[in-house]
Amino acid sequence: MATEAPTSPESPAEIAAEGTLAAAESPTSTPPSAPADPDAPGSLKNQGLGVAIGAGLLAFLLMAHKGKLPFGVPIGMVLVTVCALGLLAALGTFDAAQSVEEKAEKLASPFGPLGLFVAGGVAFATALGLAGWGLGPGALWAVLVPGTFLAWVVSFFRLGVAIGPFANDPRGGLLRRHGFWVVALGGLLYLPAMGLQSLWDPWETHYGEVAREILAKDDWISLWWAQDGWFWSKPILNFWIQALAMGSLGTGYPSDMMLQGFHGGIAHPEWVVRAPNVLISIGALYVSYKAVAKVYGPRAGLLGALVLATMPQWYFITHQTMADMPLVAPLTACMGMLLLGLNTDPEKVGKSYHVEAFGRRIALHGFHLLFLFILVPSIAEILYLLSRNLEFLVGSKVGFRPHWDEFMSGSGGNCTVYGNEPCHTTLPASLQKGMSSNPIIGGFQHLVLGFEPFVQGLMWAGVLGFVVYLNRTERRLQRLFYLGAWFLAALATMGKGPLGFVLPAVCAFAYLGTKRRFVEITRLEIISGLALIGCVALPWYVAMYVRHGSAFTDRLIFHDMVNRTFRHVHDTNEGDDTSFRFYIWQLGYATFPWTGLVPLGLMRWMRRGDDAANGKGDTAVFLMMWFVFAFALFSFMGTKFHHYIFPAVPPLAMLTGIVLDELLGKKTEDGEASAQPSVFARGALALAAAGSMVGGISAMLPGAFLGPTTTVPPAAASAGMRGLGGVLVAVGFVLLGALFFLGRGAHAPAAEEPNAAKRHDRLLTAAGTLAGLGALALVGRDVAMAPEGNEPMGALRFLCLYSYQYKRTWPESLDFTAALTAISIVAVVAAVALSLRWFRERAVLFVAAVGVVAALWGIDVYMVKASPHWGQREIIEAYYKDRKDPDEALVAYQMNWKGENFYTSNHIPAFVASGQKFKDWIRDEKAKGHTVLYFVTEHGRVGGLKSEVGGRNWRELTDKTVNNKFLVLRVEL
Secondary structure (H helix, E strand, C coil), X not given: CCCCCCCCCCCHHHHHHCCCCCCCCCCCCCCCCCXXXXXXXXXXXXXXXXXXXXXXXXXHHHHHECCCCCCHHHHHHXXXXXXXXXXXXXXXXXXXXXCCCEEEEECCCCCCHHHHHHHHHHHHHHHHHHHHHCCCCHHHHHHHHHHHHXXXXXXXXXXXXXXXXXXXXXXXXXXXXXXXXXXXXXHHHHCCCCCCCCCECCHHHHHHHHHHHHHHHCCCCCCECHHHCECCCCCXXXXXXXXXXXHHHCCCCCCCCCCEXXXXXXXXXXXXXXXXXXXXXXXXXXXXXXXXXXXXXXHHHHHHHHHHHCCHHHHHHHCCCCCHHHHHHHHHHHHHHHHHHHCCCCCCEXXXXXXXXXXXXXXXXXXXXXXXXXXXXXXXXXXHHHHXXXXXXXXXXXXXXXXXCCEEECCCXXXXXXXXXCCEEECCHHHCCCCCCCHXXXXXXXXXXXXXXXXXXXXXXXXXXHHHHHHCCCCEHHHHHHHHHHHHHHHHXXXXXXXXXXXXXXXXXXXXXXXXXXXXXXXXXXXXXXXXXXXXHHHHHHHHHHHHCHHHHHHHHHHHHHXXXXXXXXXXXXXXCCCCHHHHHHHHHHCCCCCCCHHHHHHHXXXXXXXXXXXXXXXHHXXXXXXXXXXXXXXXXXXXXXXXXXXXXXXXXXXXXXXXXXXXXXXXXXXXHHHCCCHHHHHHHHHHHHHHHHHHHHHCCXXXXXXXXXXXXXXXXXXXXXXXXXXXXXXXXXXXXXXXXXXXXXXXXXXXXXXXXXXXXXXXXXXXXXXXXXXXXXXXXXXXXXXXXXXXXXXXXXXXXXXXXXXXXXXXXXXXXXXXXXXXXXHHHHHHHHHCHHHHHHHHHHHHHHHHHHHXXXXXXXXXXXXXHHECHHHHHXXXXXXXXXXXXXXXXXXXCCHHHHCCCCCCCEECCXXXXXXXXXXXXXXXXXXXXXXXXXXXXXXXXXXXXXXXXXXXXXCCCCCCCEEEEEEEC
16 A cells, blocks of 8 residues: 655645546646538437437337347346436537547557447446356456456546546556556455345345346336335335346346256356446445545545445445345445536536547547436436337337336236236326227326326436536536436435435535535535436336336335334344444444454544545535434434445545555655555465464464364364464464565655654544454454354354345354454554554554455355355255256245245245145145245244155255255155
């Protein structure tokens, strides 16, 4: 980690090196070249209009076509993107921008930077798709998926160099850019094990099944939930991004196809369905880095992003296809955009860059990137609504069939499977009664009462047009940052509800009010922002209300939002203390092993007077407000799931990163390079030391570093393992010593003059670090305890951060006590080193290394080894491997966890309760000549299952070492 002299937010070095979000951040100074007539025949403006209309029409026809076309989803995504680009060209945005520099690169060349960037994206998507199809071992894709991702990131940098924002970098290229290491860290941490673990019941499989039904039913508005009917409990974003990923990468969403892999192998859809959440998580890390770097410098931003990336609740929920990351990632990025806007000169205009592409000179600006993100989802929603009243017919009869809105109830492809509702056409709730048979009166009722989808689409098109027209010439960076914040707030609202824009709005207005920056309120783009909320976030809510009426709003708005705020709904914390301390308790586990440093970060805002002149104190106040408002809101709520405090975690990480940056000191980068080994060597030393010490200590303790054990309780380590552990610990301390002392004497900086304030600050830092050791030690003790029964103790406390199955019994075959004890001990050693002034600078690297090692273990060991016991992938896979014929059905007996639905594409007779209906069904199967059935159930229900079915030759395909709750049995009837 490089140390460097601080630069002001306006310095040329920062502008040159950190221009990824907004091209660059200084007014253009080069006179514009003489523009061609934008309205001349064949101009880019006219061509853009033709492209927008053509691509939009093709996308509309694709949506209006009732059949499912191969690769229809990715083709539709490309067409909508082209339509958005055409619209921007038609508005003249590519012609009117002024030129700062012109690049000779021809971006349209297939071998140029744009071609390489597209190829990199295709390679990454292909790797994900092939991994999802189960082509080859998982270890292969654990390397290729992150490898292709990093190659894609490098190609993006090369594209930025060609266009201009990343050109002439004074830091020497990509490897010296802090932002690259933020993205690389996210990719290397999160992608390798993304698809190596089962989806976790009940949330991942629950939401995955709803997303699968979008594709199976070809309905992107009304959500269906297996045998439970319409799904109204969560907003749409999580389901859309999963469905887009599955539809684009070839996941087997049709009935009975989810685990049908390449050439009869077993598929791994986890690679595909988790990818969107992982990518938006990495994106949020990057925007957070940019926000902190704007004020405190790139190093502080990198440290804050590293802390956040290695906090358990962040990386656990990154690997969960639940609704919380689609809320918190856009919310975090929204806060980052607000910080960028608040610390940018209101009149600063961003640079425009001219490139040669498709035979034309095109001007590019950060405006285009922002509005491309805005237009793509908005246009897709509008076109889909317009297509709901017109079916495009192909085949023997080509044409169009206009119709009023109609949609199907039932599970796509499973309408005749027992337990599923028979499929039938459904009318919108407002039209199911009292429709007139008179075509004129009935048509009026459809338009007014039914608020037909094409009417909705026209309305939202008008709102979108207003936003684009109002801001088509906007090039001021601050306004663009604020518009970006509104767009991200809209996405967060699509993720989990109004909190997505309420929390950022409260923080922004409270901050501006306390700082008396009332003029800034007029620059927040409130009118455009509210319109953005309308055309991005609201179309789905309105379409759902029109179709399903008050039953939808009663469930989503009043039951799952309002009632959860003021009452206990689905309360799984009976007997626990859910007072003010509840989320303090959970934050201790959510931030481990950074727990001891978080209090230092929280105190950082109180020192705002020390650096008020450069805006740093104000930024710390904003971050503190973010934390306080989030903590207060969720502490007030009546329903307290452990993971609800998740939105309060990012500001804690950013504040902690700022403190770590201060502890590193203020040396110049040139001084660092000449005086000490490179940052890569020091980072490698720190990682090797932390890993060696963690591995060595765990080897000396009962249990296993990787978790699985053969004895209960785990046997004590053998003499050989204890000896090996001692050697590893010794090696770790040697490496730690090398990190602390190597190169310390060379080119030492001049001694500082005695300063009482600095001495006081150092003493406070040391005292705060030592005080934080108590909290760290307590949390380490809690997570390292051996779980007892079904109490949320030991390693189970981590699982409670992302699953509400708090009382499920921990598997006897799994023990993480050794690894968690070792991580806790090494974290305490790192914190002690940080409290010592002589070692503090190097100790920051060691603390960061401990966080990375703990995150690697948590993602690649803890989640992978624990997931089979909280999911059903392994047991459903055992069924598919054992069955000889698709007629040998798998039956869910007294089950409603949704893993059985997702992994069979809902092709499963489901008996939530048994009894006479179940016995009658078994009798009918015998009458049909079916002689073999498989059953998935809980271990405790096997006796009842056998007594109701009878049969012979019962065989268990799995046992408690595979899954301690569920199993699969085969029986001959």
